Amino acid sequence: MSASLPERHVLLDGCLNLRDLGGYRSVDTRQVRARCLFRSDELCALTTDDLNVIAQLGIRVVFDLRNDFERSRRPNRLPPGVEVLERTSPGTGRGRTLEEAIAAGDVPDRDEAYMTAMYMDMLIRLAPELRILVERAASAAERPLLFHCAAGKDRTGIAAALLLGLLRVPEQTILDDYELTTSYSAAHRLAALRPVLMGQNVPEERIRPLLEARRPVLASTLKHINEQFGGFEEYAAEVLGVDPTLPERIRKSLLVHSN
Numbered sequence: 449m450s451a452s453l454p455e456r457h458v459l460l461d462g463c464l465n466l467r468d469l470g471g472y473r474s475v476d477t478r479q480v481r482a483r484c485l486f487r488s489d490e491l492c493a494l495t496t497d498d499l500n501v502i503a504q505l506g507i508r509v510v511f512d513l514r515n516d517f518e519r520s521r522r523p524n525r526l527p528p529g530v531e532v533l534e535r536t537s538p539g540t541g542r543g544r545t546l547e548e549a550i551a552a553g554d555v556p557d558r559d560e561a562y563m564t565a566m567y568m569d570m571l572i573r574l575a576p577e578l579r580i581l582v583e584r585a586a587s588a589a590e591r592p593l594l595f596h597c598a599a600g601k602d603r604t605g606i607a608a609a610l611l612l613g614l615l616r617v618p619e620q621t622i623l624d625d626y627e628l629t630t631s632y633s634a635a636h637r638l639a640a641l642r643p644v645l646m647g648q649n650v651p652e653e654r655i656r657p658l659l660e661a662r663r664p665v666l667a668s669t670l671k672h673i674n675e676q677f678g679g680f681e682e683y684a685a686e687v688l689g690v691d692p693t694l695p696e697r698i699r700k701s702l703l704v705h706s707n
Contacts (some may be wrong), residue, residue, distance in 0.1 A: 464633040465600035474616040478703040484588040489600035492522035503527040515539030567669040579688040593701035596694040601629045613680035629661035632702040
């Protein structure tokens with residue numbers, strides 16, 4: 449039996465969206481090995497109890513997909529002994545938090561078409577990070593890997609989709625996993641932004657596309673991967689430049705037969 453959603457969702461005080469990708473079934477009915485691959489939002493507000501949970505999960509490697517500005521403003525808290533990998537490709541923002549942009553009256557106007565185009569751009573722009581992530585996934589059974597960005601939605605969503613795709617998890621399951629960010633964090637994030645939105649008379653609906661993991665956005669991105677590159681493995685070989693044997697090695701390591 450695959451892991452249930454409560455088992456995948458790791459409840460923490462200082463992090464809303466930490467999830468184990470273990471338990472999802474592949475197309476050949478095997479399932480992703482538990483406690484090897486984790487996705488989350490930023491880890492800057494972890495409590496002492498949270499740090500103990502992270503340590504108990506056995507996480508040995510954390511890949512921070514945030515840019516330099518984000519990391520400097522909200523540095524992560526991690527247990528000792530965790531190897532930290534950091535994004536090196538440049539960011540595209542103006543060096544402001546979403547709260548600061550709203551307060552300045554510069555509210556991003558984003559719809560699903562814009563978000564899809566942004567995701568397609570990430571597939572190229574974040575290629576150096578995604579290559580390392582895929583390569584590290586091959587050893588995640590021995591050194592469990594957590595990857596994250598700020599909200600655990602966009603950059604993390606692309607990374608999770610890529611890893612699950614290489615593990616041959618069905619597309620509908622990949623989309624289901626993506627949407628869980630809305631369930632676990634969007635309402636909390638909106639509540640935190642509500643005072644500044646009200647202060648600037650900005651309607652909540654204008655900001656929701658930035659907070660919610662909307663299924664059509666990732667669905668269109670997966671379609672692009674299939675049409676433009678021929679699938680996840682072809683994308684990994686052509687764009688990321690990984691060894692063509694790597695996807696099979698990842699599957700051999702991280703897919704197990706269910707009981």
